[in-house]
Amino acid sequence: MPPASELGNFLKNRRAALLPEDVGLVPYGDRRRVPGLRREELCMLAGVSVTHYTRLEQGRSNSASQEVLNAIAQALRLDEDETAHLMNLAAPGRCVAPGSLCPEHASSSARQLINAMADVPALVLDRRNDVLAWNPLGHALLAGHLDFDSVDAPERRPNLTRLLFLDEHFHELYTDWAEEAALAVASLRLTAGRYPDDRRLAELIGQLTMQSPAFAERWTRHPVRTCTSGTKRLHHPTVGTMELAFETLQIPGSPGQRIIAYSAEPGSASEGALRLLGGAVADTAARHKRDNARGQRDGQAQAHP
Template sequence: MAESEKRTPLGEFLRSRRAALKPEDAGVVSYGARRVPGLRREELAQLAGVSATYYTRLEQGHSVNASPAVIDALARALNLDADERAHLHELASPTPGKRRRPSRPATARPGTRQLIEAMGGDVPAVVLGRRTEVLAWNDLGHRLLAGHYAADAPDRPADRPNLTRMLFLDAHHRDLYARWQEEATRAVASLRVVAGRFQDDRELAELIGELSMRSPEFASLWSKHPVATCASGTKYFRHPEVGELALQFEALHLPDDSGHRILMYSAEPGSASEAALRLLRAKTTEPSEPARTR
């Protein structure tokens, strides 16, 4: 009797990349009609230099702890980029039986808070936990990303802002992005990297489950398995107070295993976006109505 197929992150990722690879792009001569897009299992196995039986067991979740050499061979056969290759290695080296209980809420280190406050006059900055929860922000970061939240919201774990949840479920935050689809794809690709790196994170799994249930858009993107570290780039904002901005972002990962990172934004010198950011900075010093508590 054939073994039943187990759904594993490794198997799902391999299937998604195998389906996306056209035979002609892999140098495979195709004969006859194909029932499914992409490479067949036996074709990928041949390209990687492994047996079709072994590859099938790997994809179906019946073989674990494949050697790094086999994973590298599969990555080459699938034409994976550097981020996808690293993600494949993470998925192929799980830590079984150690899904941890919910931990105490993460906090930003005092030195990290001091650092983003020192940037506060010119650079919007936020400190993110591994699940994209906001652990701290300076005044300009708060005003740029979530002025409709109370300034002290990151200090209250029970209703702490989460940038990914807000992107898909908070209409105010969603409207902030002029290129929402681009931002959504980037957010899901980054979350995929984190999910592969921290496979035992229960709260992360719960966040992914919540978004998959409540947002069809998230579920659709998640099923496509985009993978990218998204350490830098440009974000396009449509801010309710100062209009359109194109801001460069840099994500600096802290040198520990926490998964925390500092997300910082800047504008091109002399640009309209710099002028808009300057105006927003001026508004942070003006008296205003208290933001509603979230």
């Protein structure tokens, strides 16, 4: 969808969410054909002309000043994330999306960092939520049913938002799936507004809209929200229920790329469960190492009978 349409839909959605009484206005006596504030009421609150606002909402103007946009944001009672989204939609192209057609890769230093965090589940994501790298514990925590090396093949690379809506494992993994889904859509909306020319991001949104009614229904609400830290409640198929804190670290020099790491409260049952999962990962790695060593010995024996 073109940025102009996105902007219009966003403004209409937020106008519809406000009643005159919510902003201290006395409603007209006649029956309203549509819910929420009328354009005239919003313009009176924002102190902007109806003509200028109408052109903006209809996508026929790209010259709104910062002051006008701020006034509209205040009149609509937008929060910080919603205001940033409005600015991005009203002035598309501010954020250039490097590699919008080419697959991204995690740097060697980012891989080295998450692999050094042996006792902490960690992964590297790009702005689309494609998993560029994960350490063994991060893989086991979120997607142990997938091939560990899938992150290195762009055509098979996992995407956390796609998995959340289209993979049954993720429906069962997140105890608060509906809340997780709402946050994922709101975050994706913010990213789409920031990178309106990212074709691969648009393809992801199109796929999810077509294949997931749950995603499509949430997408039409035009939610906007970002979340860089918080708590996830998981029900892992191997070690059971866990409540883990997460933190997001932006990677300098790689726009949109970030590291997400998970941790448990010291002494908690979740820490014990995470330790059990780490033990299972270590056992699996040791078994693979033994199998590889045995295979090498057998190969050498066959080569030198």
